[in-house]
Amino acid sequence: MAVILDYAVFLLVSLLLPSHRVRVNSEPVQDKQALLSFLSQTPHENRIQWNASDSACNWVGVGCSPDNSSVYTLRLPGAGLVGPIPPNTIGNLSQLRVLSLRSNRLSGEIPSDFSNLTLLRSLYLQSNEFSSQFPGSVTRMTRLTRLDISSNNFSGTIPFSVNNLTHLTGLFLENNRFSGNLPSINPGNLDAFNVSNNLLNGSVPKSLSKFPASAFAGNLDLCGGPLPPCEPFFPSPAPSPYGSQPPPTSVNKKSNKRLSTAAIVGIAVACAVALFLLLLCFLMCLRRRRRQRPAKHPKPTGAVAARAVGSTEAGTSSSKDDITGGSAEAERNKLVFFEGGVYSFDLEDLLRASAEVLGKGSVGTSYKAVLEEGTTVVVKRLKDVVVSKREFELQMEALGKIKNENVVALRAFYFSKDEKLLVYDFMPAGSLSALLHGSRGSGRTPLDWDNRMRIALSAARGLSYLHVAENVVHGNIKSSNVLLRPDHDAAVSDFGLNPLFGTSTPPHRVAGYRAPEVVETRKVTYKSDVYSFGVLLLELLTGKAPNQASLGEEGIDLPRWVQSVVREEWTAEVFDVELMRYHNIEEEMVQLLQIAMTCVSIVPDQRPAMPDVVRMIEEMNRSETDDGLRQSSDDPSKGSDGHTPPPESRTPPKALTP
The missing domain is CATH 3.30.200.20 (Phosphorylase Kinase; domain 1)
Structure with a gap:
C-alpha cells in the first residue's frame, strides 16, 4: 500500500513540474511582436529601450500576467511618443487591462482596432493631440471603469452609446471641442465626471446634475442642474397689476393682526358713508331715467358718445407695438x-x-x-x-x-x-452636423458617399430655389441648418433672418462658414451664400467641422487647409477616412472637391451662381442613375426647379493647384 502511495505522489509531481517550468519560462510572443511594431512605427524618446532578445515582461512600462503568457498593462506616460497610433499594434493586445499613454504628443484618431481591447479596465489618453470625433471603438470596451481622454482636440457630439460602459466609475472629457447636447449618461457607479471647457450647449441631464458646477464650466451654453436654470422658450407672463408690491389681500392678512380699535371703527364709518353715497347715486340715476322715458327720439347721451369715441381710439392704438390691456393684449x-x-x-x-x-x-x-x-x-x-x-x-x-x-x-x-x-x-432625422460629426447606437455609423452626394445635391437645390424663385438670401448656411429626411434628402432651414438683426452688429454667422467680404461689409449676399455652401461641401468631403481647431496651423480655416494639402499634392489626404472604404468614387470626390473650391473663391465674382452649382453636381456621372441621385429631372438649361437662372456665365471649376 505504501509503495502504491509513493508511486502516485511521484506521478503527480512529475506531471506538475513540467507545467510549472512552462509558466515560468513562457513568453507573450504575439504581444511582444505587437509592442515592437508599435515602437518601431512611433517616434519616441531614447529612454524607451526595449531589448528584443529579452522577455517583453521585463521591458520598461510593460506588465504581464502571472504566468507571463500575455501583456496585462502598458504604461508609457510622458515618453515623448509622437504621431498617430499605428493600427494592428496596441489593438492586438487582447488581454490588456490598463493602458496609459498620457502626456505625450500622440495625434490623429484612436484606431478602430481598439475595440479588440474588451478586457481593458483603465484607459488614460489625456494631454495628447488626438482629434476627430469621440472614438467609437472605446464604447465597445464594456469593462472600462476609468476613461480619461481630456486635454485633446476631440470634436463632434458625445454619443449616447457611452452608456454601454456600465462599469464606468470615472469619465473625464474636459478641455476638448465636444459640441451639441450633453446626453443622459447614467452608469450606476459613476462617481467622477468632467466635461468642462468644451463647446456643449443645452440643458444638463438629470442623471448628471449630482456633479458640481465645475464639472460643466467653460462651455458655450450649458444650463440647468448645478448651473443657472435654462430659459424657457415661451413668452414671459404678463406683469402683475400690482407691480413689485404684493397683492392687497396678502397685505391685509399681515396687517389685520395689527389693527387697533380706532382703526376698525374708522373703517366701519368709511364703509357706511360709502354705502350711503352709492345708494344716493343709484336713486338719482333712477329718477333721471324716469324723466327721460316719455321721449320718443332720445339723443345720444354724453356717456354713450364718449364710449363710441373711446372705442375708435382703442381701434387706432391697437396697431401700435406696445399695446397693453383688454382685447389688445389678447390680440x-x-x-x-x-x-x-x-x-x-x-x-x-x-x-x-x-x-x-x-x-x-x-x-x-x-x-x-x-x-x-x-x-x-x-x-x-x-x-x-x-x-x-x-x-x-x-x-x-x-x-x-x-x-x-x-x-x-x-x-x-x-x-x-x-x-x-x-x-x-420637426425633422426627426436631425441635422447634417449631428449625422456627420456624431455617433449613433453602439459606435460610429459612417455616412456613405451616395448619401453625401444626395445631401449635397438636395441642399444645393434648396438654396438655388431661395435665390432664383424667391429672391431670398439665406444668410446662415451651415451643417446644423441642413436638416434631413429619413431618405437623406436635405432641406435648408433658418433662411432669410438676417434682416431682423440690422447691420449695427456683425451678421449672425458661424465664423468657419463666413465669406471673407462679410467680415468687412457685415452684409450677406447671394455670393456669400455660395461661399458658405462651398465650405459645407468641403465639410462633407473631409469630415471636418469648419471651425475645428485641429487643422494644423492655429487659426487656419477649412478652405485654406484644403488648399495647403492639395498644393503639396497630397489630395488623397483631404478626404474623410470613412470614405476610403468605398471603391470607384475617387473621380467623383475630386470633381466635387473642384466644385467646392470654386465656390470658396476669395473674389465673390469668381464664384458661380447656385443654379450653376446645382447643374455641376447633377452633371457628375449623369449617365449613372443610382436611384436618380445623379439624374436631373429638369431641363439642363434651367435650375433644379425649372427656373431660369440669372444671365450669368457659368464659371467652370478651376484647377486646385494654385
Whole structure:
C-alpha cells in the first residue's frame, strides 16, 4: 500500500513540474511582436529601450500576467511618443487591462482596432493631440471603469452609446471641442465626471446634475442642474397689476393682526358713508331715467358718445407695438399661422407643451416642443431682434409663403415686445452636423458617399430655389441648418433672418462658414451664400467641422487647409477616412472637391451662381442613375426647379493647384 502511495505522489509531481517550468519560462510572443511594431512605427524618446532578445515582461512600462503568457498593462506616460497610433499594434493586445499613454504628443484618431481591447479596465489618453470625433471603438470596451481622454482636440457630439460602459466609475472629457447636447449618461457607479471647457450647449441631464458646477464650466451654453436654470422658450407672463408690491389681500392678512380699535371703527364709518353715497347715486340715476322715458327720439347721451369715441381710439392704438390691456393684449398674444399649414394649436397649447433644448445657435435657441395631442414642432426663440413689429411681420409674411421640398417650411410666428418665436416642422432625422460629426447606437455609423452626394445635391437645390424663385438670401448656411429626411434628402432651414438683426452688429454667422467680404461689409449676399455652401461641401468631403481647431496651423480655416494639402499634392489626404472604404468614387470626390473650391473663391465674382452649382453636381456621372441621385429631372438649361437662372456665365471649376 505504501509503495502504491509513493508511486502516485511521484506521478503527480512529475506531471506538475513540467507545467510549472512552462509558466515560468513562457513568453507573450504575439504581444511582444505587437509592442515592437508599435515602437518601431512611433517616434519616441531614447529612454524607451526595449531589448528584443529579452522577455517583453521585463521591458520598461510593460506588465504581464502571472504566468507571463500575455501583456496585462502598458504604461508609457510622458515618453515623448509622437504621431498617430499605428493600427494592428496596441489593438492586438487582447488581454490588456490598463493602458496609459498620457502626456505625450500622440495625434490623429484612436484606431478602430481598439475595440479588440474588451478586457481593458483603465484607459488614460489625456494631454495628447488626438482629434476627430469621440472614438467609437472605446464604447465597445464594456469593462472600462476609468476613461480619461481630456486635454485633446476631440470634436463632434458625445454619443449616447457611452452608456454601454456600465462599469464606468470615472469619465473625464474636459478641455476638448465636444459640441451639441450633453446626453443622459447614467452608469450606476459613476462617481467622477468632467466635461468642462468644451463647446456643449443645452440643458444638463438629470442623471448628471449630482456633479458640481465645475464639472460643466467653460462651455458655450450649458444650463440647468448645478448651473443657472435654462430659459424657457415661451413668452414671459404678463406683469402683475400690482407691480413689485404684493397683492392687497396678502397685505391685509399681515396687517389685520395689527389693527387697533380706532382703526376698525374708522373703517366701519368709511364703509357706511360709502354705502350711503352709492345708494344716493343709484336713486338719482333712477329718477333721471324716469324723466327721460316719455321721449320718443332720445339723443345720444354724453356717456354713450364718449364710449363710441373711446372705442375708435382703442381701434387706432391697437396697431401700435406696445399695446397693453383688454382685447389688445389678447390680440397681441396670438400665434400667426400661414395658409396651407397643417397645425391647429394656439399659444396656450404651446405654453403647455413639453420642451427640450435642441441647441443654441447664433440667432437664438431651438426647442423641440411636444404638444398634448402629440404634435411635435420646432420652436426657435430669436434673440437681439432690432426691427419693429411691422417690419418683422412683413419679413415673416415673405418667408411663410416659401414652399419647396428642399426648404424647411416656416409655419407660424409670434411677436411681442419681449418674445419673438418662429414655428417650423420637426425633422426627426436631425441635422447634417449631428449625422456627420456624431455617433449613433453602439459606435460610429459612417455616412456613405451616395448619401453625401444626395445631401449635397438636395441642399444645393434648396438654396438655388431661395435665390432664383424667391429672391431670398439665406444668410446662415451651415451643417446644423441642413436638416434631413429619413431618405437623406436635405432641406435648408433658418433662411432669410438676417434682416431682423440690422447691420449695427456683425451678421449672425458661424465664423468657419463666413465669406471673407462679410467680415468687412457685415452684409450677406447671394455670393456669400455660395461661399458658405462651398465650405459645407468641403465639410462633407473631409469630415471636418469648419471651425475645428485641429487643422494644423492655429487659426487656419477649412478652405485654406484644403488648399495647403492639395498644393503639396497630397489630395488623397483631404478626404474623410470613412470614405476610403468605398471603391470607384475617387473621380467623383475630386470633381466635387473642384466644385467646392470654386465656390470658396476669395473674389465673390469668381464664384458661380447656385443654379450653376446645382447643374455641376447633377452633371457628375449623369449617365449613372443610382436611384436618380445623379439624374436631373429638369431641363439642363434651367435650375433644379425649372427656373431660369440669372444671365450669368457659368464659371467652370478651376484647377486646385494654385
